[in-house]
Amino acid sequence: MSKTVLSVRDLRVHFSLRGKTLAAVRGAGLDLYENETLAIVGESGSGKSVLTKTLIGMTDKNGSIVGGSIEFDGIRLDQLKEKDWLPIRGKRIAMVFQDPMTALNPLMTVGEQIREMILLHTDLSKEASIEKAKKLMEQVGISADRYGRYPHEFSGGMRQRIVIATAIAADPEVLICDEPTTALDVTLQAQILQLLRRIQRKMGLSVIFITHDLGVVANIADRVAVMYAGEIVETGPTEEVFACPVHPYTRALLRALPQLSTKGEKLFTIPGTPPNLYNEIKGDAFYPRNPKAMEIDRLEEPPVFPVSPDHTAKTWTMHPLSIAKWGDPRAYHTPGLGRAPAVPETYSPCTDEPLLSVKDLSIQFGTGSKAFRAVNGVSFDIYRGETFSLVGESGSGKTTIGRAVMKIIPTAGGEILYKGKHVNRRFSREEIKQYRQQVQMIFQDPMASLNERAKVDYIISEGLYNFKLFKNEDERKAKVSRAMQQVGLLPEFASRFPHEFSGGQRQRLGIARALIMEPEFIIADEPISALDVSIRAQIINLLNELKQEHHLTYLFIAHDLSVVRFISDRIGVIYKGSLVELAPSEELFAHPLHPYTQSLLRAIPMPDPALRLSETSAAYDPSVHDYREDKPAWTEILPGHFVYANKKECDEYRRALQ
Amino acid sequence: MNVCKPNLKAALSESLFERIPFDPEKSELTGYSNYSYWQSTFRTFFKKRSSVLLLTIMCAFVLMSLLYPMICEMIPGWETSYRNPNFAETGSATWNLAPCAEHLFGTDNIGRDMWSRTWYGTRTSLLLGFVIAFFDVTLGTIAGALWGYVRRIDRFMTELYNIVTNIPQTVYLVLFTYILRPSFWTIVLAMCLTGWLSIARFVRNRVVAIRENEYNIASQCLGTPLFRILIKNIVPYIVSIIIMEVALTIPYSIGSEVFLSYINLGLPLDVVSLGNLVSVGKNSFEVYPFQLIYPTIILSFVTVSFYIVGNRFADASDPRNHI
Numbered sequence: 009m010s011k012t013v014l015s016v017r018d019l020r021v022h023f024s025l026r027g028k029t030l031a032a033v034r035g036a037g038l039d040l041y042e043n044e045t046l047a048i049v050g051e052s053g054s055g056k057s058v059l060t061k062t063l064i065g066m067t068d069k070n071g072s073i074v075g076g077s078i079e080f081d082g083i084r085l086d087q088l089k090e091k092d093w094l095p096i097r098g099k100r101i102a103m104v105f106q107d108p109m110t111a112l113n114p115l116m117t118v119g120e121q122i123r124e125m126i127l128l129h130t131d132l133s134k135e136a137s138i139e140k141a142k143k144l145m146e147q148v149g150i151s152a153d154r155y156g157r158y159p160h161e162f163s164g165g166m167r168q169r170i171v172i173a174t175a176i177a178a179d180p181e182v183l184i185c186d187e188p189t190t191a192l193d194v195t196l197q198a199q200i201l202q203l204l205r206r207i208q209r210k211m212g213l214s215v216i217f218i219t220h221d222l223g224v225v226a227n228i229a230d231r232v233a234v235m236y237a238g239e240i241v242e243t244g245p246t247e248e249v250f251a252c253p254v255h256p257y258t259r260a261l262l263r264a265l266p267q268l269s270t271k272g273e274k275l276f277t278i279p280g281t282p283p284n285l286y287n288e289i290k291g292d293a294f295y296p297r298n299p300k301a302m303e304i305d306r307l308e309e310p311p312v313f314p315v316s317p318d319h320t321a322k323t324w325t326m327h328p329l330s331i332a333k334w335g336d337p338r339a340y341h342t343p344g345l346g347r348a349p350a351v352p353e354t355y356s357p358c359t360d361e362p363l364l365s366v367k368d369l370s371i372q373f374g375t376g377s378k379a380f381r382a383v384n385g386v387s388f389d390i391y392r393g394e395t396f397s398l399v400g401e402s403g404s405g406k407t408t409i410g411r412a413v414m415k416i417i418p419t420a421g422g423e424i425l426y427k428g429k430h431v432n433r434r435f436s437r438e439e440i441k442q443y444r445q446q447v448q449m450i451f452q453d454p455m456a457s458l459n460e461r462a463k464v465d466y467i468i469s470e471g472l473y474n475f476k477l478f479k480n481e482d483e484r485k486a487k488v489s490r491a492m493q494q495v496g497l498l499p500e501f502a503s504r505f506p507h508e509f510s511g512g513q514r515q516r517l518g519i520a521r522a523l524i525m526e527p528e529f530i531i532a533d534e535p536i537s538a539l540d541v542s543i544r545a546q547i548i549n550l551l552n553e554l555k556q557e558h559h560l561t562y563l564f565i566a567h568d569l570s571v572v573r574f575i576s577d578r579i580g581v582i583y584k585g586s587l588v589e590l591a592p593s594e595e596l597f598a599h600p601l602h603p604y605t606q607s608l609l610r611a612i613p614m615p616d617p618a619l620r621l622s623e624t625s626a627a628y629d630p631s632v633h634d635y636r637e638d639k640p641a642w643t644e645i646l647p648g649h650f651v652y653a654n655k656k657e658c659d660e661y662r663r664a665l666q
Numbered sequence: 667m668n669v670c671k672p673n674l675k676a677a678l679s680e681s682l683f684e685r686i687p688f689d690p691e692k693s694e695l696t697g698y699s700n701y702s703y704w705q706s707t708f709r710t711f712f713k714k715r716s717s718v719l720l721l722t723i724m725c726a727f728v729l730m731s732l733l734y735p736m737i738c739e740m741i742p743g744w745e746t747s748y749r750n751p752n753f754a755e756t757g758s759a760t761w762n763l764a765p766c767a768e769h770l771f772g773t774d775n776i777g778r779d780m781w782s783r784t785w786y787g788t789r790t791s792l793l794l795g796f797v798i799a800f801f802d803v804t805l806g807t808i809a810g811a812l813w814g815y816v817r818r819i820d821r822f823m824t825e826l827y828n829i830v831t832n833i834p835q836t837v838y839l840v841l842f843t844y845i846l847r848p849s850f851w852t853i854v855l856a857m858c859l860t861g862w863l864s865i866a867r868f869v870r871n872r873v874v875a876i877r878e879n880e881y882n883i884a885s886q887c888l889g890t891p892l893f894r895i896l897i898k899n900i901v902p903y904i905v906s907i908i909i910m911e912v913a914l915t916i917p918y919s920i921g922s923e924v925f926l927s928y929i930n931l932g933l934p935l936d937v938v939s940l941g942n943l944v945s946v947g948k949n950s951f952e953v954y955p956f957q958l959i960y961p962t963i964i965l966s967f968v969t970v971s972f973y974i975v976g977n978r979f980a981d982a983s984d985p986r987n988h989i
Contacts, residue, residue, distance in 0.1 A: 280690070280692075297693045444887070458881055471888040474894070
């Protein structure tokens with residue numbers, strides 16, 4: 009076994025917040041070995057960010073270490089005073105933060121920012137430090153000529169590279185990355201992951217990588233530590249933890265992933281919501297959500313059991329008595345790993361007549377010289393009863409299309425037809441009333457999409473009030489409680505305010521609000537991307553059930569192709585306001601034709617250590633197309649498979665398909 | 667790692683490893699945040715001792731100015747004694763008395779009791795402040811909410827604001843009270859005519875910040891009419907601003923009345939107000955300084971406490987200060 013660099017024992021961090029104590033880290037223990045990448049994975053509120061901030065002595069003002077120890081190279085980090093941190097923080101333990109947009113000083117050139125870090129921690133001369141800064145820029149894949157540029161001249165992915173360069177400028181031993189790719193698009197994420205892996209190997213760094221995304225974990229980590237309710241519940245080599253998770257939480261988390269599940273079947277869900285750390289937690293923190301919990305889980309906190317030499321789990325299922333009674337958890341194997349490649353399917357919609365049809369749609373923001381085309385000549389049809397997904401990166405115009413269909417923003421050209429009737433024109437009162445009842449929207453962020461100052465009762469019945477869809481108060485109340493039951497919430501909750509609900513419950517409220525209008529068509533704008541992993545499966549299942557029950561049609565807007573694959577019948581890929589490819593979902597995965605679709609597919613981190621991203625995956629470069637003479641068009645290559653290409657490319661694609 | 671202790675194994679009985687029934691309600695139980703906006707606002711506000719003290723002073727002054735005239739009129743005989751602010755005993759013996767047990771603030775140049783005049787004056791000034799604040803803030807909030815939410819009128823309102831606020835308010839005040847007959851409502855009109863605009867501007871800036879929130883778009887998708895969006899989605903988020911604006915407009919209005927009375931354009935002299943008391947007091951300041959000093963002390967306390975309490979409340983209502 010290699011040398012331990014950093015070791016955390018029974019660490020406890022408490023915060024005092026509005027007169028209450030929040031136990032953010034409750035006895036976490038982990039070891040970081042030399043020259044490895046350790047991923048800490050956990051949901052929001054699991055304490056993973058607090059844990060790592062504590063590791064570099066940056067706990068927020070109102071937080072304090074109340075127990076345990078952190079040892080780094082013989083130094084007790086938990087007992088250091090602020091001035092003693094100077095030779096360690098940034099020099100020996102460096103950190104990369106989540107948001108590259110705010111991590112750089114906008115008034116300083118990027119080269120100077122890297123050099124500043126070098127000067128702070130070494131005593132190189134001016135020339136030597138400039139030389140080193142330039143070398144670092146090359147190392148993270150940015151040309152050294154851009155030394156004198158300012159951060160605003162770089163894109164998000166480039167800025168994250170610069171942040172990484174500043175972090176490694178002082179040759180640290182430990183690099184802590186706090187969700188470094190969460191704010192980035194999937195193709196950029198793949199590049200940053202590769203870069204981090206390369207740097208880690210080259211410099212022999214020990215990396216702690218914090219993330220909530222199991223796909224990222226499978227792709228970067230040598231070992232993984234799973235965090236739940238302020239504790240490390242399971243640690244072990246990535247392959248082993250993914251294939252044979254022992255803790256019920258890890259197991260459930262992996263089983264609930266749509267990427268590893270079979271399409272058409274109901275997703276495995278983890279019931280309930282993560283615990284509130286203001287409350288005292290007794291026994292195993294996960295037991296209220298574990299249908300297979302045992303009596304002892306309720307009473308006693310489990311100790312850490314060894315599973316294999318380098319794999320430990322904090323669960324009673326590893327106790328000899330439990331093994332004797334319920335079997336050895338080590339015999340388990342996660343289903344769905346090592347998934348077979350996609351089989352092209354011939355999907356055909358149930359009807360020929362489209363429910364919604366978008367023809368050559370263009371949307372423009374601003375006027376005159378400031379005008380910006382957000383959507384440019386997009387056409388697609390959605391048939392009754394299907395789930396159609398629009399997939400693209402941030403800024404691709406997918407949400408804009410959804411809002412244009414909702415008549416929230418005006419269109420600049422083209423047509424939107426719903427049941428054959430024009431939508432993008434002035435509606436009469438009666439038409440608006442009908443349209444708002446038939447077409448509804450579900451939003452991305454359940455925290456932002458509910459009015460905090462209104463009671464649930466009002467939020468759900470808002471649509472009813474607007475169009476007087478009830479005869480009397482009793483009927484309205486009955487409708488509200490029926491809608492709440494449909495989404496799995498108790499009708500008694502109607503008198504509460506939104507802040508009393510968790511993220512998943514709030515998303516259910518958002519769905520109930522749309523559902524009460526009895527719509528036929530629902531636009532779901534990234535309804536799961538802001539939710540915790542353990543909650544996503546619940547919402548996906550709910551959406552699928554409601555689709556069956558109410559014969560709904562969905563327009564699903566998303567940025568994550570791997571999740572979309574599980575739920576959609578057909579997928580349209582959108583790039584910078586133009587649709588580049590559209591195909592039935594499995595067909596798209598089996599035969600991606602457009603280079604952009606291909607790069608997107610290559611960049612998806614699958615939650616399966618056997619399917620690591622290839623080292624060579626490159627970002628999409630629009631200059632590969634030569635559209636100067638041969639103009640591209642929206643072409644149907646196979647029945648139902650469309651691609652935006654010119655004649656020459658179409659011929660190539662056809663050849664490739666045969 | 668602290669691996670399972672051996673003695674634990676012996677202590678555990680097999681029955682502890684039975685499955686327990688799953689309780690779906692319990693699994694959902696603990697997920698929500700216990701944060702409540704108003705509770706946190708008040709807790710933050712009351713955490714500072716000085717805020718509580720100033721609020722007490724503020725309430726005491728308001729109560730005193732309400733109660734004193736009321737008691738005066740209720741108790742028989744008081745109305746026709748020196749406790750009536752306009753009652754003056756004949757004879758110069760009671761003129762310009764220094765403060766004593768019977769006349770706590772002394773008497774003025776025709777023998778009227780300064781203590782009762784001060785409280786009657788405070789009542790008039792506070793009433794003026796409240797009325798102006800009511801009209802200013804009501805108008806300002808409605809206009810500001812529309813200005814912020816409806817993009818079409820933004821340009822017009824901004825230009826209107828620029829034109830109107832480029833001329834100092836003092837000019838409007840002096841002009842109006844000069845043209846119209848000096849009276850309570852003249853001052854209210856002069857103050858409100860331009861005062862609402864700056865409040866509207868302030869409200870507008872906050873509305874612009876919350877206009878793009880997703881819950882507003884959700885309301886639009888549900889077909890909620892503009893009026894209901896403003897009432898339900900916008901105004902509840904600016905209540906703290908409204909309260910603060912009320913608290914700041916009151917001392918400002920009182921101050922303006924004092925200023926107008928000082929240059930003899932304020933309320934008619936037969937109305938007892940803090941402005942008139944100060945205005946009259948300054949004439950005899952060199953001989954009988956208490957006639958100016960006492961009303962001024964009360965005036966300062968009223969305006970300063972309103973001002974500070976308003977500011978403190980604004981700070982407390984900012985969620986960033988809720989720790």
